[in-house]
Amino acid sequence: MNPSVYSRYRTAFVEALAQALGVPASELESQVKPADPAHGDFSFPTFPLAKAQKKAPPAIAASLAQGIKVPGLEVVAAGPYVNAKFALMPFTAEVLDTVRSQGARYGGGDVGAGKTVVMDYSSPNIAKPIAFHHIRSTMIGHSVANLHRALGYKVEGINYLGDWGKQFGLVAVGFQEYGDPARRNDMAHLVEVYIKANKRAEAEPAFDERARDFFRRMEANDAEALALWKEFRETSLRDFARIYARLGVKFEHMEGESFYQGKMEPVIEEIARKPGVKESQGATIVDIPYAENEPPVLLKKNDGSTLYATRDLAAAIDRYERFHFEKSLYVVATDQALHFRQLFRVLEAMGREWVDRMVHVNFGRVHGMSTRKGNVVLLTDVLDEAKARVLEKVQENIQAGKMQTEDPEALAEQIGLGAIFFGDLKNRRTTDYTFDWDEVLAVEGHTGPYLQYAHARTCNVLRKGGGVPASYDASLLTLPEEQAVLRAIARLPVVVQEAAEQCEPSFVARWLLDLAAEFSRYYTLGNQDRGKRVLVEDNEPVKAARLALTDATRAALAAGLSLLGIATPENM
């Protein structure tokens, strides 16, 4: 795939500057910045050259600008800066052609072709409810996976279920105490049991010991314990499947921690030969001598059973051997930063040089919720509430004759989920937030529905305008507002690449807001001035060009929303 229109011009400008200055282009690559729109599209500050050339920056800029000619760019000096601006043509035609030919794939690329990225995301614990905060790992992971796929990577998404460990012992012994055998396949009941058992274990060491003992039996292949585990696990998975279907999230692999049962000994034996591994208070630990001020890593408890660090170690090695990944991403809350630092250090100590391909894609907490205290807000409840609130508005609009839909419920679901997904992805992933119903369910202002609405508007205009004519003259798109929309569209490929590199869906979210805002501004011009409408009367050539711009906006919005996992209804 060719580089994007935007980056092609940028590269041409950088190379022209480099040639004029007689330096390698790589030296200037980071110096060329986006410009103030009033001045152009790219800017090059000449301050750093002042000392060497012993000239004032404005003088340098003036002489430099004179010697630079790049087809399709207008290069001018403005004070100490050399600015470059897209000429109306061929830029306008190139952007529209590119979007038109790539359609839903617009924004993607091929830098990941032939490469595999392994992703560990969502990863809920079985026999625990899917609470609202689980949306974070699930949707950030889903979006980061989409971003990588768009760039040609093969993504191996793994839902690393928490299906092994002491917490399962808690459910099991809790069920012996509080469980109703008739409801053994009822997820809600298992959750109640878990909450009770967890509370009791905190207050009563003997009860906690029973839970630990149950888990030890599981690791010892006790048939009875494993049968119960398997049954409860199936119940959880059935429950999870429903919610993933609703979220539109799929995984290449549903393999949990239990997958590594019986596969840890070789790893433990290998690392046992490394320095720092020893017995301490009955447990097996690795006390890495090269990690400063950090606690040792526990590989085995004093009763011989394993811990999650042991399983993560085995999993990391297994995943490399299976997939030979270019990157291995762990979309896990920032609380576990120490765990991953330790995990990576142990792998490094074991001589796995590929450890530098592993990244903890951390994210901030959702405050105001706690599984242990039992006052958890369930994800399905939030989704239901969002849908219910949106449905009212949908019904209103239908009655007012503003829109039509065959299935108001399905539409409300798409919009409600759009609001929630966007709310979770719009900010930098490391930002914490506090759960608040009104904030999570907000649908006005720059929210998910705002973007969906902008998209629906483009669809509506195209419908009324009869679609994009086979040919049009792009040079007729001379309004500043039209050019602003076009420039926003042109940036998507750059944004996608950056978002994938940094595992930041928020970059795409912010870009969507920019594009939707530019389009909305442009669209609203038509309220006052009929001559500025897309469907302008008595001027077929201009109308054709504007329909092409509207269609490109539609495609770009749809591409961006899809990357975030947000639906794109054509009517709302």
Add this chain to the structure above:
RNA sequence: GCCCCCGUAGCUCAGUUGGAGCAGAGCGCUCGGUUCCGAACCGAGAGGCCGCAGGUUCGAGUCCUGCCGGGGGCACCA
């Protein structure tokens, strides 16, 4: 005690390879825009010494140091 993160408008947040978008957006508040491409929209206004104090630099919200304030993590949970 040790380690990590954060402090930008009343609220929630962008601004993270230092460069004229670095002072912004949404919400809330005041005002205005629809007989006509759908107002889940658009425009205008009020509102911030970018936690504080130093430093580096031609240039700092952005980098460094200290202080203050908030959050998270730290051996048999994950």
